[in-house]
Amino acid sequence: MALKTELFVINLGPLHPSTHGVFRMLATMDGEVIVELEPVFGYLHRGIEKLAENRTYKQNIPFTDRMDYIASMSNELSYVMAVEKLAGIQVPERAEYLRVIMAELQRIASHLIAVGSLANDLGAFQTPFLYMFRERERILDLFDMVCGQRLLYNYMRFGGVSHDIPDEFLPALKKLLKHFPGFIAEYDQLLADNEILLARTKGIGVLPKKLAISSSASGPVLRASGVKWDIRKADPYSVYDRFDFDIPTGSAGDCYDRYRVRIAEMYQSIRILNQAIEQLPSGNVLNKVPLRFRPPVGEAFAHIEAPKGELGFYIVSDGSEKPYRFHVRSSILINLTALRDMIIGWKLADAIVTFGSIDICLGEVDR
């Protein structure tokens, strides 16, 4: 005899320890099982796209920092690439390598937070999170050395980077890279075969390959579903075509695969960094761009493989000092399209894990 049940609604957020920012989910529950889910956005909508239309191109670089604030370097890279494409600005080779070094360091820093907070969502309260933060601090020290900021760097410029790296940067980076694989292996050993992690993530929150493509998922979320698509390989930008690296993919598209893909990507980033240091040429890091910079009338779209997915900027210029339209292709907002399909039918505790495994940052979702 079936038990008669009554549906009820649970409100998660907008301030909830597991929502990684100000995100709200309205879950309709049948007992423990979620039968309907409505994500609610906009609690951090700051109107960046509108504000950017009233500021000059250069003044907008700090805005891009503040979108996905865990991966500021990647955001800047994408934006300056779009403007360079629009205005046809050349970038010195050394600056291209520095950009790759910063972007890959940023990817490791971002994935550390993703993995740490996923473990936090699983109930491993604080311990893995603190470990990951300890390693992240080492990377932030390097960024601090380069541009004097820990979080929002404002380092890249049209035509290069704002200034060259200090002398002590490369030895410190080499030292870090020497130790880093060991750290990742240690944490992976602690987590990967952990019975609780396996039980809570294997087969949970599955995003099938077909839905992943149709819902425009990107980054580790897309690759965990078995699609070998990485902008660094598919549409190489900067100097990525000079490096030898693999694209890790998953097969099941569940939370565990997304976790594994991120761990594997950190190793690949280390490979890229080692090659970049070896090949790093000397020379100028910034080509001169006029102070009153006015790109020609037109439009440009540039995209990169940011830590969380495909991040693109679509800039329309009317020939003035300010962009006519400043549009962001937000990887995380679009990754959340399939959230409902991934969560419905699972229990509330699984919803938290699935949400954590997508790795979101509300600054970019809401902008």
Next chain:
Amino acid sequence: MTLALAGSEAAARLDKSLAAGIAGLNPDSLLVKSEFLFDIAAFLKDEPGLNFNYLVHITAIDYCDYFELVYHLVSLKHNHSLVIKTRCTDRKTPTIPSVVSLWRGAELQEREIFDLMGINFEGHPNMKRIFLWEGFQGHPLRKDFTDGS
């Protein structure tokens, strides 16, 4: 490298019945009439030689005289891309057919455009504001938007 198809290249491969929907050819994009948008998009997605199965993003631009919608499409199979554009001159109740039934990825982006630019997407399953709250006056990304406060 992702091969960016020119507007004329894509237009040449379109079905004959859709030729009437082409409004203009640019070196980097294909301009289509809005009433043909859905059919052309469906063709681009399903035609095996083109196979645009991945919608990179949608955006809208307010050119004061008209709104322009920009669709960036990519084929993960053939690794080529195409930009299609469409225009909408009606400022009071601008309406464009929704492509959510072709690419689920359009769902949140169309809601975003509805919220910030005020363009209605016909056939969208859940057309309501996404970032701003109910009762917010106006659509901020329009060029004539003024903040009440």
Next chain:
Amino acid sequence: MEVGKGHVYSGAELDIHEGKMIEELKERSRDIIPDPDSWLTDELRQNILLTTVDAALNWARRTAIWPVISFPACCAFEFMGAAASRFDISRFGMEIVRASPRQADLMITAGTLTWKMAPQIKRLYDQMAEPKWVIAMGACGISGGVFKGSYSVVPGYNHIVPVDVYVPGCPPRPEALLYGIQMLREKIKRRKSFVEEKK
């Protein structure tokens, strides 16, 4: 008054009075005055501290300030940095970040506040138990920062909740936040709960 007319009292009278007092006190002081704490055991005697109620209360309040979760944006990561291994906020008895406002006494407003979020922050503040404090962390928390002028951003948390300490920076480094917390501790130390302050 006439000068040089001599004393108004006789010298002997005063001396007699003084002598009497000495004698009396001497008489009374034959025994040793007992220590008022003599009834206390040795162990207890080492554990008693005399203070004012205010000082004791403020000491208790400032040494375990529990923050509530209200981290909308970027500054949250610098707060987490301050809470994590290197900067170790638990030195101030603050490592427990409460998810429930009813168990917290400090709101660190780490991030931009939008009008859509403002009712929630207001409610969170109202739900916190008295006494409670607010640290406005970062430029957005102080004035809206780079987003000031946006159609959806509240220009500073002090439009919504009273702010005690402002920590500038975009974002402030963890050191700056720790300094802000020390300032708040100083402020709590000077708080008077029982005496009306003179206006």
